[in-house]
Amino acid sequence: MNKQSTVADIFRRALEMRRANPNSSLKDLKTQIVGEFGGSPFPPTYNLTIPELDNIAPEEDWTAGLSVVLRGIQTEDWTEIAHGIVLSLEQVENYPKQSGREDDPNKEWRNRHKGIADAEAKNLSKWMPEDLMSMAQRATKKKV
Numbered sequence: 610m611n612k613q614s615t616v617a618d619i620f621r622r623a624l625e626m627r628r629a630n631p632n633s634s635l636k637d638l639k640t641q642i643v644g645e646f647g648g649s650p651f652p653p654t655y656n657l658t659i660p661e662l663d664n665i666a667p668e669e670d671w672t673a674g675l676s677v678v679l680r681g682i683q684t685e686d687w688t689e690i691a692h693g694i695v696l697s698l699e700q701v702e703n704y705p706k707q708s709g710r711e712d713d714p715n716k717e718w719r720n721r722h723k724g725i726a727d728a729e730a731k732n733l734s735k736w737m738p739e740d741l742m743s744m745a746q747r748a749t750k751k752k753v
Contacts, residue, residue, distance in 0.1 A: 612649070612650075613649070613650040613651075613652065613653065614646065614649065614650075614652055615652050615653065615656060616652045616656070616657050616658070616659065616675070616678055616694075617656070617658065617659045617660070618652075619642065619646060619652060619690070619694055620659050620694055620697065620698065622642070622645070622646075623638060623642055623694050623695065623698050624698065626638055626641050626642070627698065627702075635695045635698075635699060638691075638695055638698070639688070639691040639692060639694075639695045640691075642687075642690075642691035642694060642695070643687045643688055643691045646687060646690075646691075647687040651682050651685055651687075651690070652678075652682060652690070654679060654682055654683075657675045657678060657679055658672075658675075659671060659697070662701055667704070670700040670701065670704050671697055671700060671701050672697065673696050673697055673700045674692070674693035674694060674695065674696030674697035674698075674700070675693060675697065676693070677689060677690075677692055677693030677696060678690050678693030678694060678697075679693075680693075681693060
């Protein structure tokens with residue numbers, strides 16, 4: 610390859626390689642990346658991102674290998690760049706298997722109350738007895 614590829618281009622190509630041969634090891638994938646991109650200009654450092662992955666895995670997962678990629682670019686080492694790409698790819702592959710996609714409507718990961726609703730109800734019932742709760746509810750109804 611003669612043109613300068615971005616980190617996102619290399620990642621997308623790694624995804625294509627992985628889909629073409631899903632049973633290959635990550636070590637083999639790393640070797641393929643180095644074989645295909647080695648000798649070409651190093652990717653620019655101004656856009657170390659893979660934006661389309663936000664809806665698949667949390668940022669801290671898909672960015673896992675980007676610091677390694679940056680180090681590879683700075684030291685001009687394609688093996689290091691490939692290692693970072695494979696690290697991010699591994700995280701992106703594993704997260705949906707373990708936790709579901711980030712954009713899954715059943716996940717409700719933004720609903721922070723969901724996880725504490727039962728404990729909150731239990732503690733409120735202890736903290737505010739039923740008769741006090743009914744008085745408070747009547748008082749708020751009168752104001753409205």
